[in-house]
Amino acid sequence: xxxxxxxxxxxxxxxxxxxxxxxxxxxxxxxxxxxxxxxxxxxxxxxxxxxxxxxxxxxxxxxxxxxxxxxxxxxxxxxxxxxxxxxxxxxxxxxxxxxxxxxxxxxxxxxxxxxxxxxxxxxxxxxxxxxxxxxxxxxxxxxxxxxxxxxxxxxxxxxxxxxxxxxxxxxxxxxxxxxxxxxxxxxxxxx
Numbered sequence: 335x336x337x338x339x340x341x342x343x344x345x346x347x348x349x350x351x352x353x354x355x356x357x358x359x360x361x362x363x364x365x366x367x368x369x370x371x372x373x374x375x376x377x378x379x380x381x382x383x384x385x386x387x388x389x390x391x392x393x394x395x396x397x398x399x400x401x402x403x404x405x406x407x408x409x410x411x412x413x414x415x416x417x418x419x420x421x422x423x424x425x426x427x428x429x430x431x432x433x434x435x436x437x438x439x440x441x442x443x444x445x446x447x448x449x450x451x452x453x454x455x456x457x458x459x460x461x462x463x464x465x466x467x468x469x470x471x472x473x474x475x476x477x478x479x480x481x482x483x484x485x486x487x488x489x490x491x492x493x494x495x496x497x498x499x500x501x502x503x504x505x506x507x508x509x510x511x512x513x514x515x516x517x518x519x520x521x522x523x524x525x
Contacts, residue, residue, distance in 0.1 A: 375490070376421055385414065385465070385475045386510075388439065390491035394421040397430075397439045401465075401473050408473065413443050413451050413465055468513055477508065479521040484510035 375389050376396070383400040395418055401408065402415040416439060418428045430439055436456060443465070444452040451465040453475065463486065464476040474485040487510045496502035507522045 378419055383415075385473070386486045386488050388489045388491070391493040395419070395423075396421060398427075399441070399475070408449075410445055414441055414453065416440055476513075477510065479508055479510070479519055482512055482519060484508075484512055484519045486510040 375394050378384070378387050378396055378398060381398075381400060383403060385399045385401055387399060388397040398417050398419055400415045400417075402412050403409070416430055416435070418430065420426050420428050434440065438457050440456045441463075442454050442456055442459070446452055449467065453463040453465050455461055462478075465473055466476060468474045468476075468485060476483050477486045478484075486508065488508075490507040490509075492504040492507070494502050494504050505522050505524050507520065509518065509520050511517070512519055
């Protein structure tokens with residue numbers, strides 16, 4: 335339940351801000367280097383099926399979202415395989431438990447035409463993601479960030495204090511690539 339609330343609060347900050355709110359949010363987090371958290375968080379190893387990953391305080395354990403392939407075909411019933419890399423332990427892979435899968439880090443999917451899938455976090459269904467083939471012919475996860483569609487690479491949730499049920503989410507950072515220009519897009523939201 336705590337994880338569900340954490341992710342819900344983190345993703346809640348994705349909601350569009352007014353220009354004034356956006357400027358205020360940018361000022362409040364601008365003092366911290368955008369890549370500061372990456373110094374202490376490992377980058378998961380490359381995988382041919384990797385779509386994106388999610389990291390958050392208070393530890394380095396990472397939630398991985400891979401394309402779920404069976405016999406060379408995408409699993410239409412469950413197109414994403416979501417699991418942990420437990421860096422805070424021994425770096426082992428571990429499946430999400432029931433609560434994590436159903437209330438926090440799991441996803442729901444809906445098949446759309448043209449081999450596309452609507453993907454939503456179970457903890458925050460208002461954050462739409464789209465699984466589809468990109469210009470490179472491979473499946474990627476896309477999100478619309480700052481009025482641009484980007485291939486999502488990873489999500490980082492910064493937490494400082496708070497309680498078990500109500501963590502203090504300082505910001506959510508989304509990183510990805512603009513498919514058209516190839517430029518990196520980084521968007522940070524303050525809850």
